[in-house]
Amino acid sequence: MRFSRRGLIAAGLASTTVRTVRAAPDMADVIVIGAGLSGLNAALLIKDQGFKVTVLEGRNRVGGRMNTLRSVEGNPEMGGDSILGGYGRMQDMAQRLKVQLIDFEGRRDLSPDAQKDPTTVELALGGRVIRRTDWPTHPLNVMPDGAKDRFPGRAYFQSVIDKFNPLKSFEDWVDPASAKFDGSAYEFFKSHGWSDAAIDLNYNTNIQYGTSAHDISILMWYFTQAWFKLQSDIQRVAYKAVGGNESIPEAMARSIGDVHLGKSVAGIRQSANAVEVQCEDGSIFKAKRLICSLPVPTMRWLKFDPLLPPMKAKAIRTVPVMKITKVVMVPKKPFWREDGFSPAMWTDTDAGEIRALREGNDPNKVTCLMAWARGFLADRLDMMSEKDAMAHVIAIYEKLRPAAKGQLVPGGFKSWQSDRFSGGDWVVWKPGQISECLPALKEPADRLHFCGEHTAVSNRGMEGAMESGERVALEVMALL
Ligand SMILES: Cc1cc2nc3c(=O)[nH]c(=O)nc-3n(C[C@H](O)[C@H](O)[C@H](O)COP(=O)(O)OP(=O)(O)OC[C@H]3O[C@@H](n4cnc5c(N)ncnc54)[C@H](O)[C@@H]3O)c2cc1C
Incomplete structure (x- = not known):
């Protein structure tokens, strides 16, 4: 179909x-x-x-799983976030019900193009922020050969999956003939010469799907890549509702x-x-x-x-479901101007990825920082009380960025897997x-x-x- x-x-x-x-x-x-x-x-x-x-x-x-945190400026989304170019049904429904949509594409920090903009997302490994210029020769750099200058994470590994994607169209993932591609992400990366350390850093550190590269279907990734490519081919937008x-x-x-x-x-x-x-x-x-x-x-x-x-x-x-716990922090002032790093970071800590949202009336104002802890990171935060988990994430941030000391106010917490009416996020496939x-x-x-x-x-x-x-x-x- x-x-x-x-x-x-x-x-x-x-x-x-x-x-x-x-x-x-x-x-x-x-x-x-x-x-x-x-x-x-x-x-x-x-x-x-x-x-x-x-x-x-x-x-x-x-x-x-659509859930807006209306108590924080910019109405950050704790659940369903971006309405993309090919989301015809969502766009039609909003139009029909007179719900206005605004395009936030230009304000997203963690778009797949983040790697092209060195100021967008910082890399924090081993307890410190690593400058992009220092990364290619950094002792923690275990990136595959030919990619030493790339930051680890989804933008990089997705570009590799993209290059070898055998699906001609996103719907092909449900075609029984595609079952032959349904191995693990680990096998895929190994077949392209990656070391275990490179897989661990790129895939497992801030997991997108599954709990490790071993238990996630690469066919799911082929589908995901084909789907997102179609979205931006149609129109490169990221709408949210007013x-x-x-x-x-x-x-x-x-x-x-x-x-x-x-x-x-x-x-x-x-x-x-x-x-x-x-x-x-x-x-x-x-x-x-x-x-x-x-x-x-x-x-x-x-x-x-x-x-x-x-x-x-x-x-x-x-069938497993993804685990995601989010912590929202509201900055009292733009402390990042003091240390010169971007407020958004990709870390190897329990705080996971931290995005800087600019979703208020002023497109240049960072309205909040949102930590995304996925997989086992989410488990670790879920073992704490909400208050302790928020304090823990703020303490991690302050340690990495001393300029943030005393500047972050807890704004919200959501564990989707601890919520009895969801039990997790979307399904993922082994x-x-x-x-x-x-x-x-x-x-x-x-x-x-x-x-x-x-x-x-x-x-x-x-x-x-x-x-x-x-x-x-x-x-x-x-x-x-
Ligand atoms: C953190 C996060 C980020 C996301 N980001 C995006 C994004 O950027 N783009 C995107 O397209 N999608 C995104 N999604 C996914 C999207 O939000 C979901 O796929 C979608 O909202 C799921 O809709 P649904 O109707 O299938 O399920 P749900 O929205 O979960 O609806 C099921 C309903 O059943 C109710 N229910 C459960 N148990 C019972 C019971 N026993 N009795 C009665 N009612 C019950 C629940 O309360 C719920 O209202 C995101 C989701 C999350 C959690």
């Missing part, structure tokens, strides 16, 4: 007749559990076609109307002609069909009666898992239908979530 940039929604729904027949008052046509982008998109499409749809959301807010990205799911929920917050689903029971949903507060909802948009880890705790088919249950149990588990995650189980970024062909992000909501809405409406 090929995806055009825009118009797929319109094309899909043009063939669906608007229904006027209504379900009995106590029974919806469709219940959607989860009010993230995927569930809300499915509900909106189904409602627009005249069916009776009820949305049940466990949290006391909508948006799921008031924060959470404004988009909030507007979607207002359009749907029948969205119940604080309804944490504990169990789902199917009978011959209905589905019954049991919430933790004892309430029960019934419908002809159910759409489950819950993230993979949260489905592990749901009671399904009857049990899910074995392959689906296995996929839910075994070597060999894609062809077996992706179809199983997506397939319906009688009256139960599934969406969410983990079922999407396009990315594990917002556009993937929207795509999956659209696919499941069409799947369900064809059966009502």
Whole structure:
């Protein structure tokens, strides 16, 4: 299946007749559990076609992994961040619901082009900031031959994956013929002559996907690279919504109307002609069909009666999710002018990567610093209280940058894996898992239908979530 940039929604729904027949008052046509982008998109499409749809959301807010920290200037995003050039569904939805988008591309510190701008992100290894001019001959430099002048990390290793990417189009990752590429990232780097030390520095230090280069599929990376290349080929933008990205799911929920917050689903029971949903507060909802948009880890705790088919249950149990913990720090003054380094750093500490966001009204003002701790770094922060984790990250920053002493105020903390309604970030794939588990995650189980970024062909992000909501809405409406 090929995806055009825009118009797929319109094309899909043009063939669906608007229904006027209504379900009995106590029974919806469709219940959607989860009010993230995927569930809300499915509900909106189904409602627009005249069916009776009820949305049940466990949290006391909508948006799921879209989460804006509105208490800090610039509304930093703790979850879904950038709406890229090819995110046709997201851009269409914002336009339709009159949520204004602003392009922040020019203000992003950690774009794949960061390496071209030496002032953008500093390298901090072994307890100090290393000047770019000192790096090629630095004792800690274990970069592969021919790349001694490159800073380690994603911009470098992604350029290598790009060079050898066998996929012609991003959708090819789900083609069974691509299964032959589904080895580990470690094997890929080794086959290109990298030492273990180079793999460790470039891949494992600030892990993007997986917990190490051993347990992540290189096919996932081929897909990711092809997807991001397509985004910038279409238009090099990084939109965010005015008031924060959470404004988009909030507007979607207002359009749907029948969205119940604080309804944490504990169990789902199917009978011959209905589905019954049991919430933790004892309430029960019934419908002809159910759409489950819950993230993979949260489905592990749901009671399904009857049990899910074995392959689906296995996929839910075994597909990993990325771990990310974020710490937001607000600078009292631009202390970086004193030491001459950029406030953004790529470090080998528990603070991970630290980005300097400029998302307020003044495009030149750094509104906050955001530390991204991923994988085992996230685990380490999660073992502390929120207050201690924020203090720990600030102490690390101050040690690397004495000019920052007393200048950083804790602004926010978010551990996605400690949040019971997400259990982590997006799914990632182990070597060999894609062809077996992706179809199983997506397939319906009688009256139960599934969406969410983990079922999407396009990315594990917002556009993937929207795509999956659209696919499941069409799947369900064809059966009502
Ligand atoms: C740190 C971070 C950065 C990101 N950056 C980007 C980015 O730059 N670009 C991009 O495209 N994407 C990004 N994403 C990914 C994007 O935000 C997600 O892929 C997308 O929002 C997922 O939507 P979803 O509907 O699949 O799941 P969710 O948004 O997780 O929705 C699922 C919903 O189910 C609810 N729920 C869970 N359990 C229950 C239960 N038992 N009962 C009732 N309700 C329940 C949850 O509360 C939630 O509202 C990022 C995500 C994170 C966390």
